[in-house]
Amino acid sequence: RLKLRKRGRQGKPRVGIAFVAMKRNVMDLPELPRLATRVGAEEIVVSNLVPHSREMEEEILYAQSLTACTYRQSPWVVDMSLPKIDLNGHTTEALTGVFASTASLSWLDNSLSVRNDYCRFAQEGYAAVRWDGEVSPCLSLLHDHPEYVLGRRKDITHYSLGNIADRSLQDIWTDAEFTSFRGSLTDFSYSPCTTCGGCERFPENTIDCTGNGFPTCGGCLWAQGFIQCP
Known part of the structure; x- marks a missing residue:
C-alpha cells in the first residue's frame, strides 16, 4: 500500500x-x-498508556505528572518560562529538577497546562462510532472498561447517543442531548479526579463529588493531556 x-x-x-x-x-x-x-x-x-489493569499501571510514564505542579497553572503557583535549550549532560539533571519543582512550566510562554480540562472531541468536533453503529462522544466512552488512576480502579460505562443504523450521524450530532453534553465538556466543571488525593467514593463514571451525573469526565486521562489520539 x-x-x-x-x-x-x-x-x-x-x-x-x-x-x-x-x-x-x-x-x-x-x-x-x-x-x-x-x-x-x-x-x-x-x-x-491507558492502564486497564494494575499490571498495566506499573508500565505508565506519568505517575508523578498526574499531580505535578509542572502542568497545573494556578494563582498559588509561580510560572516559569523556558527557552529553546539543549538536552544533554549539562542540562538533563537541572531540567529534571525543574520538572519536579513547584513551578508551573511554560515553553516559550506556551503553558504546559493549556490542555488541562480540554476535551478534544467536544472542542474540535469529533465523535466516535463503534463497529455496531453506536455513536459515543469520545473513544473512552465507546465501550465498558476499567481504568486505573493513582492506584484506584474506576469502571467506565459506555455512553451511546444513538446508532447510525437508526438515525443519521447528522441527526445524532445535532440532537439536544449530544449538544448539551458537548457544552458540559466545553465548560468542564467536573471533579478533578486525576489530581485528587485519594477519594474512594466514586468507583464508576456515574456521579462525582460536585454533583455531575452520568457520564462524569473528571478522571478522563484524555482531557488532562496524558492520552493523545491519532
Whole structure:
C-alpha cells in the first residue's frame, strides 16, 4: 500500500505513526523519526498508556505528572518560562529538577497546562462510532472498561447517543442531548479526579463529588493531556 501511494503521488491516504509509550518501549522513541521517513509517514503521535489493569499501571510514564505542579497553572503557583535549550549532560539533571519543582512550566510562554480540562472531541468536533453503529462522544466512552488512576480502579460505562443504523450521524450530532453534553465538556466543571488525593467514593463514571451525573469526565486521562489520539 505504501508503494502504491508513492507511485500514485496522490494526496490521500496520509500515513501517520501512533506510538503508545510505556516503560518497556520508551527507549524506542528515538527510532520513530527514522521509521517515519522509511514508510513515508507525515506525522508521529506519541501517547501514554491507558492502564486497564494494575499490571498495566506499573508500565505508565506519568505517575508523578498526574499531580505535578509542572502542568497545573494556578494563582498559588509561580510560572516559569523556558527557552529553546539543549538536552544533554549539562542540562538533563537541572531540567529534571525543574520538572519536579513547584513551578508551573511554560515553553516559550506556551503553558504546559493549556490542555488541562480540554476535551478534544467536544472542542474540535469529533465523535466516535463503534463497529455496531453506536455513536459515543469520545473513544473512552465507546465501550465498558476499567481504568486505573493513582492506584484506584474506576469502571467506565459506555455512553451511546444513538446508532447510525437508526438515525443519521447528522441527526445524532445535532440532537439536544449530544449538544448539551458537548457544552458540559466545553465548560468542564467536573471533579478533578486525576489530581485528587485519594477519594474512594466514586468507583464508576456515574456521579462525582460536585454533583455531575452520568457520564462524569473528571478522571478522563484524555482531557488532562496524558492520552493523545491519532
